Amino acid sequence: MESEQRERQHRRRNEKKMTSLPLQDDDEENDIDEAKMLLIGENGIDNESLSPAALRDGAQELQQYNIRSIESTVVIRQLTSQGLSFQLWPAASTFVTLLDNYRRDPSSSPLTATLSLFKKSSPLNILELGSGTGVVGIAAAVTLSANVTVTDLPHVLDNLNFNAEANAEVVARFGGEVHVEPLRWGEADDVEVLGRNVDLILASDVVYHDHLYEPLLETLRLMQLEGKKLIFLMAHLRRWKKESVFFKKARKLFHVEVIHSDVPQQGSRIGVVVYRFATKQPNQNGRLVSS
Numbered sequence: 001m002e003s004e005q006r007e008r009q010h011r012r013r014n015e016k017k018m019t020s021l022p023l024q025d026d027d028e029e030n031d032i033d034e035a036k037m038l039l040i041g042e043n044g045i046d047n048e049s050l051s052p053a054a055l056r057d058g059a060q061e062l063q064q065y066n067i068r069s070i071e072s073t074v075v076i077r078q079l080t081s082q083g084l085s086f087q088l089w090p091a092a093s094t095f096v097t098l099l100d101n102y103r104r105d106p107s108s109s110p111l112t113a114t115l116s117l118f119k120k121s122s123p124l125n126i127l128e129l130g131s132g133t134g135v136v137g138i139a140a141a142v143t144l145s146a147n148v149t150v151t152d153l154p155h156v157l158d159n160l161n162f163n164a165e166a167n168a169e170v171v172a173r174f175g176g177e178v179h180v181e182p183l184r185w186g187e188a189d190d191v192e193v194l195g196r197n198v199d200l201i202l203a204s205d206v207v208y209h210d211h212l213y214e215p216l217l218e219t220l221r222l223m224q225l226e227g228k229k230l231i232f233l234m235a236h237l238r239r240w241k242k243e244s245v246f247f248k249k250a251r252k253l254f255h256v257e258v259i260h261s262d263v264p265q266q267g268s269r270i271g272v273v274v275y276r277f278a279t280k281q282p283n284q285n286g287r288l289v290s291s
Helices: 003-018 090-104 135-144 152-168 167-172 188-194 208-225 241-250
Strands: 049-059 060-065 074-079 125-128 147-152 177-182 198-205 231-236 254-261 273-279
Touching: 060 090, 060 135, 074 135, 074 152, 074 167, 090 135, 090 198, 090 273, 125 135, 135 147, 135 152, 135 167, 135 177, 135 198, 147 152, 152 167, 152 177, 167 177, 177 188, 188 198, 188 208, 208 241, 241 254
Parallel strands: 125 147, 125 198, 147 177, 198 231
Antiparallel strands: 049 060, 060 074, 231 273, 254 273
């Protein structure tokens, strides 16, 4: 009980700082050491979110996320030898923790202002971009009882399907659904097949390759329905100064704000930051303005 009280106090202190937090993509920051990509590994696991035990079998690794709000676990397979899309990233762990804490105590969650915008009479339709292992989308399906579509490039889908199927029972038990679909950023045909019946878009650690900045923004443009505000929540751990280019481009289309910031891990100057992107609406002169 005392540990839960301390945790709530820590979250409230953190939220009080949100209004004065700078967007951590300004040019004054130096580049983060490229050697410190901080993919989740033995030294990067949040012990409150992940079990310390990993079941290894050759090149695959199963990680168990303890979702305390439902008193159950989500099991995720990493294939670390297959590349970045098959590994767990720090921002994903942060997002899972935020979703878990939201279900436990919405009154102190940085997600509440966004999630309260949606009708509770029907399940949320959520799209996750660049899902990788799918842990964020699966956690969202469980904690929000949402219909979630996890997406990535075609060669990533086998592992995404594995993880979706491995957690199908717990997802269904809490009223959620997870669907797996291919989505190449910037491809209008893929968006047409996927459809635009989406309330909320999620992503974590998707801003790293600069040649993908414009395709990612184009996908968000393509998902926009006329007359409907698009909301995109993105967890991000900054690594290079060049990432400021993405945020400068994004601010032309979206109102961007920080809703949460992790305390940096030991040895790091920057923690994971969660951003909220909301589409700007055109004014009478046709210029985009924040709504």
